[in-house]
Amino acid sequence: MFKIDKPLPMPTEESAPFWEGTRRGELRAQRCGDCGHLRWPPAATCPICLSSRQEWVRLSGRGKVYSWIVVHKSQHPAFWGDPFNVAIVELDEGPRLHTNLVDVDPSVIRIGLPVEVVFDPQNDEITLPRFKPAA
């Protein structure tokens, strides 16, 4: 038998500040330095004006469930096992993030459920943002 680890992000120059943020307990996104557009996911250029000037801003970490699914059969062997949820959370600021819902009774998961971020360290470098029902 052998074990396949769940894949973790390998930060690039575009995404490193995001992962640095989660490590410190902050959810961040880029804001365009020219047109002010708040973009997700991180990228080298703004999808609205193509500017490469940008700054990182801290987000509230609050949002609502936009979609949720239950994976029973994954294409990736690291995710074989018990069914688990994957959600897309729409943050109050607009971006939609893939994530998992934690500390939640499966029967209460619905589109529109208010949620807030929790930070889930995977190792010294990577902390994944996950979401739980808002207090």
Added chain:
Amino acid sequence: MDDTRQLSGKAAIAGVGLSRFGRVPGTSAMGFALEASAAAIADAGLAKSEIDGVLVLMPPQMGEQHGWASRVAVHLGLAPAFCSTMDMGGATAIGMMQTAAALVHAGICKAVLCAFGAQTNPQGILPTMFGSQFAIPYGDVGAMPFMAHVGRRQMHEIGITSEQYGAIAVAFRKHASRNPLAQKRDPMTLADHQASRWIVEPLHLLDCCLVTDGGGAIVVTSTERARDLRHGAAKLAGFGQVHSSEIVHPDRHEAGIGGGREAGEQAWRMAGLGPADVDVVQFYDGFTPLVVHSLLVYGFCRPDEVGAFVAGGELEFDRGRLPANTAGGLLSEGHLSGFNHVAEAVRQLRGTSTSQVPDVEVSMVTGYGGAPHEAPPTVAYTVAILTR
């Protein structure tokens, strides 16, 4: 975009070919591409020396990805003036037909071979991490979770039910059961669909396409040349494509039914036709929600009527207003990345389908593909309108 109406009907499909397909162990993607190519050239009744353009799609997990079109050309003993490997996933077959039509119209090529091959056995070669650091760590890997999100949003926004998805799968299986080459021919009931295991809730196993080894090919030439060939011309009256992100991209995502509409509008405008003119359609049906999506964005149904439309048998070849996926589709015939859809669209025009619709004059085919596992999920939509 310049006016494409000048291109309408100028190029045509002269030949189509499929290789063996199904679960075929011990074979190669290249072998399937060559087998399908030879079949398409024979179907066209064209001398091999007349093929002077080659466009090729191979699946991304083939590893050594470069030069596929040249390699197919060399294996077939062709001397093309233009070769290109193309990659838009399931949208590629139609994208190739567009490219081929443009090459023929521009005088760069006289006849263009569009070919595809895939080998998924023995273990469904799985890249360890193909995609995005913002999706995959959460277990959102590949097309199935993506389409489950699409289904969840359809259920939320327009009230589609799993039983209505099931009616689509049942209709296409009915067509597959009449197609001797289809991978899945056993009859399916709505109860079978509902009882099939979850893959990714809210999608059952029978909401998902098959896994298929095989290949397909298409020969495109001028309508003038095609008219003198064995089967005549299946004219490319209209085509269109659009590339968009879905579900998670707040910059371009429309609330409601989502992307793809522009591909249809381009095709309708070019052909001078509309949804009401379509006699038969082959929708890219990787998953049942994609059929619902196509009915909406290409103008066949309103959001409030699409559920009743599919549940009422309107997609069935012998009783529906819009016969669809008459060879069984990706859901039941096999997953040949839409090359089988183009082949069936051509058969419907020729009158040789195993679920033939009477007097077909307008035969539509759609494509869909890209990178569903990216954040944002990024997909290409393609549409072609074929006429006699």
